[in-house]
Amino acid sequence: MDTTRQQKYGRLIQKEISDIFQHDGFAMYGKAFVTITMARVSPDLGIAKIYLSIFGAKDPKAVMDQIESHHKEIRKKLGMKIRHQARIIPELKFFLDDSLDYVDKIEKLLKDTKQPPSNPA
Numbered sequence: 001m002d003t004t005r006q007q008k009y010g011r012l013i014q015k016e017i018s019d020i021f022q023h024d025g026f027a028m029y030g031k032a033f034v035t036i037t038m039a040r041v042s043p044d045l046g047i048a049k050i051y052l053s054i055f056g057a058k059d060p061k062a063v064m065d066q067i068e069s070h071h072k073e074i075r076k077k078l079g080m081k082i083r084h085q086a087r088i089i090p091e092l093k094f095f096l097d098d099s100l101d102y103v104d105k106i107e108k109l110l111k112d113t114k115q116p117p118s119n120p121a
Contacts, residue, residue, distance in 0.1 A: 006041045009086065013048050014039035016081045017092075020074055028073075029066040032057035037097045041090060048090040051097035060096060067094055 002010070018036050025034060033055040040049045052067070054060040067074075071092050079089040 002040065003043070006043065006045070009045055010039040010041045010048070012082060012085065013041065013050070013078065013090070016078055017050060017074065019081070020077050024077070028070045029063045030057075032060075032063045034063065034067070037099070045086075045088045046090055048092055050092055050094050052094055053097045053100055064094060064096055 014036050017039070021028075021034055021036070035053045035055070036050060037053045038051040040051075041047070052064070054063050057063045071094065075089060075092050078092070082089070
């Protein structure tokens with residue numbers, strides 16, 4: 001369970017990294033549509049886990065590799081944006097959030113199951 005401080009800091013980081021991706025994302029990873037689904041911060045505010053959802057890319061792993069290669073640049077831009085609001089600029093760790101893919105898979109499985117015919121009695 002995250003503290004209120006961690007939650008506020010996570011929301012701030014999520015918003016600011018979203019802005020960074022919106023403005024500079026094309027140069028970093030191309031035409032893929034990347035959404036930050038969640039940002040979780042460690043209790044000491046030193047590490048931020050950023051969960052990304054990637055659409056419109058044939059290979060989401062390649063997009064993740066491109067984002068990872070730019071993580072120092074992203075952290076620097078984040079530091080410039082939140083320097084007056086935060087004392088610590090966290091180390092960024094990016095993770096692929098596949099929860100939407102999982103939901104789609106479950107929905108497909110539920111639709112594919114045959115429902116037994118109802119017996120009019």
